[in-house]
Amino acid sequence: xxxxxxxxxxxxxxxxxxxxxxxxxxxxxxxxxxxxxxxxxxxxxxxxxxxxxxxxxxxxxxxxxxxxxxxxxxxxxxxxxxxxxxxxxxxxxxxxxxxxxxxxxxxxxxxxxxxxxxxxxxxxxxxxxxxxxxxxxxxxxxxxxxxxxxxxxxxxxxxxxxxxxxxxxxxxxxxxxxxxxxxxxxxxxxxxxxxxxxxxxxxxxxxxxxxxxxxxxxxxxxxxxxxxxxxxxxxxxxxxxxxxxxxxxxxxxxxxxxxxxxxxxxxxxxxxxxxxxxxxxxxxxxxxxxxxxxxxxxxxxxxxxxxxxxxxxxxxxxxxxxxxxxxxxxxxxxxxxxxxxxxxxxxxxxxxxxxxxxxxxxxxxxxxxxxxxxxxxxxxxxxxxxxxxxxxxxxxxxxxxxxxxxx
Ligand code: SF4
Numbered sequence: 001x002x003x004x005x006x007x008x009x010x011x012x013x014x015x016x017x018x019x020x021x022x023x024x025x026x027x028x029x030x031x032x033x034x035x036x037x038x039x040x041x042x043x044x045x046x047x048x049x050x051x052x053x054x055x056x057x058x059x060x061x062x063x064x065x066x067x068x069x070x071x072x073x074x075x076x077x078x079x080x081x082x083x084x085x086x087x088x089x090x091x092x093x094x095x096x097x098x099x100x101x102x103x104x105x106x107x108x109x110x111x112x113x114x115x116x117x118x119x120x121x122x123x124x125x126x127x128x129x130x131x132x133x134x135x136x137x138x139x140x141x142x143x144x145x146x147x148x149x150x151x152x153x154x155x156x157x158x159x160x161x162x163x164x165x166x167x168x169x170x171x172x173x174x175x176x177x178x179x180x181x182x183x184x185x186x187x188x189x190x191x192x193x194x195x196x197x198x199x200x201x202x203x204x205x206x207x208x209x210x211x212x213x214x215x216x217x218x219x220x221x222x223x224x225x226x227x228x229x230x231x232x233x234x235x236x237x238x239x240x241x242x243x244x245x246x247x248x249x250x251x252x253x254x255x256x257x258x259x260x261x262x263x264x265x266x267x268x269x270x271x272x273x274x275x276x277x278x279x280x281x282x283x284x285x286x287x288x289x290x291x292x293x294x295x296x297x298x299x300x301x302x303x304x305x306x307x308x309x310x311x312x313x314x315x316x317x318x319x320x321x322x323x324x325x326x327x328x329x330x331x332x333x334x335x336x337x338x339x340x341x342x343x344x345x346x347x348x349x350x351x352x353x354x355x356x357x358x359x360x361x362x363x364x365x366x367x368x369x370x371x372x373x374x375x376x377x378x379x380x381x382x383x384x385x386x387x388x389x390x391x392x393x394x395x396x397x398x399x400x401x402x403x404x405x406x407x
Contacts, residue, residue: 057225076173112143134160184230190262194251270360274313279405286383
C-alpha cells in the first residue's frame with residue numbers, strides 16, 4: 001500500500017483513529033507505515049473527542065463580525081463574504097473591510113446590483129483582486145437563482161467558490177456535514193496525527209482525516225471550532241496544549257514536539273522583480289493614473305504608470321517607459337511634432353518601494369515629475385484628484401508608491 005507518511009509515535013493516541021474519527025475501512029489514512037498498526041480503539045472515542053471540542057467551542061468561541069451568535073441562524077451571505085475575504089489574510093485585516101462591505105452591500109442582491117468599480121474600490125487593499133471580480137460574478141449568479149445553494153456540489157458551481165469555500169459555506173451556513181480545511185485546521189490535524197509527510201503533498205491526507213473527524217451532530221460548529229482552536233490554541237509557534245481539548249489524544253503533543261508540525265517543503269522564493277513607477281503631479285495636485293488590464297495580477301485596479309516588472313530591470317532605460325505627454329498649449333511646431341512635452345523632468349526619489357506578492361517580491365524605484373495644470377493626460381490615463389486617492393481602487397503597492405512620492 002501507499003505510504004502516506006503518518007506516524008503514530010510510541011504513545012500514539014487511539015481515540016483519533018477509531019470509527020468516529022476514521023480508523024475506517026479505506027485504509028491509508030490512519031495506518032502507521034513503518035511501525036505496527038495502532039492499537040484498537042474504544043468505540044465512540046472519536047465522538048467523545050468531537051464532543052470535547054464542541055464543549056470547548058461553547059466556552060471559547062471567538063466573537064467574529066460575520067459569525068452568528070449562539071442560537072442565531074447563520075446568514076449564508078455573510079458566511080460566504082467573510083470566507084472569500086479571509087482567503088490568504090487574517091481576521092484582523094479583514095474585519096474593517098467586511099464591516100464596510102456589509103454596510104454598503106447588506107445583501108447578496110445589493111452586491112449583485114453594484115457597479116464592479118465600487119466593489120473594487122471597497123476591496124482595494126485586500127489583494128487578490130480576481131477574487132473581488134469573482135465575488136461580484138458569484139453574487140449575480142446567486143441573485144439570479146434566488147438564494148445560495150446549501151450543498152457543496154452546487155456551491156462549487158458558483159464563480160470563485162472552490163472546495164474550501166464550498167465546504168465552509170455548507171457547514172457553517174447550512175450545518176451540512178462538510179469539512180473546510182484552512183491553514184489552521186491543516187495544522188491541527190497534522191499535529192493530532194503527527195503527520196510526517198510534508199506539505200503540500202500531505203494535503204489530501206489531511207483533508208481525508210479532517211473529513212473523518214466531522215461528527216454527525218453540529219458539523220457547522222465543529223468546523224468553526226477546529227478553525228478557532230487552530231487560531232487561538234494550536235498556534236503555529238507556541239501551541240498551548242494544556243488548554244486544548246485534544247491534549248490527551250494528540251500524537252504531536254504526546255511526542256512533545258507539536259510546534260514542528262506540519263512538516264513543510266521549503267518553498268523556493270520567487271525571483272525579485274524590479275521596475276520604476278512614475279508619479280506625475282499636476283500643479284493642482286492631481287496625480288496621473290491608469291487602469292490595469294482587467295485580467296492578470298491586480299486586474300482592473302488603478303495604478304500610476306510603471307515600467308514592466310522584471311528580474312533584469314535596467315534602471316538606465318526606465319525613462320523609455322515614462323508617460324508621454326502631449327505638448328502644452330502654445331508649444332512650438334517642432335515640439336508638437338515630437339509629441340513630447342519638453343518641460344517634463346523626472347526626478348528620482350531616494351529609496352525604493354518594496355512589496356511582496358504571492359509569487360515574487362517587487363522593488364520599485366519612484367520617479368516624480370511636476371506638470372502644469374494645463375497638461376493633458378496621455379491616452380488611456382487620467383488625472384486623479386488628491387482628495388479622491390483614498391477612495392480609489394489602488395492596490396497596496398500603489399498606495400506605497402504614492403506615499404513615497406507625495407510625502
Ligand atoms: Fe495542537 Fe496541542 Fe491541541 Fe495537539 S494538543 S491539537 S498540538 S494544541
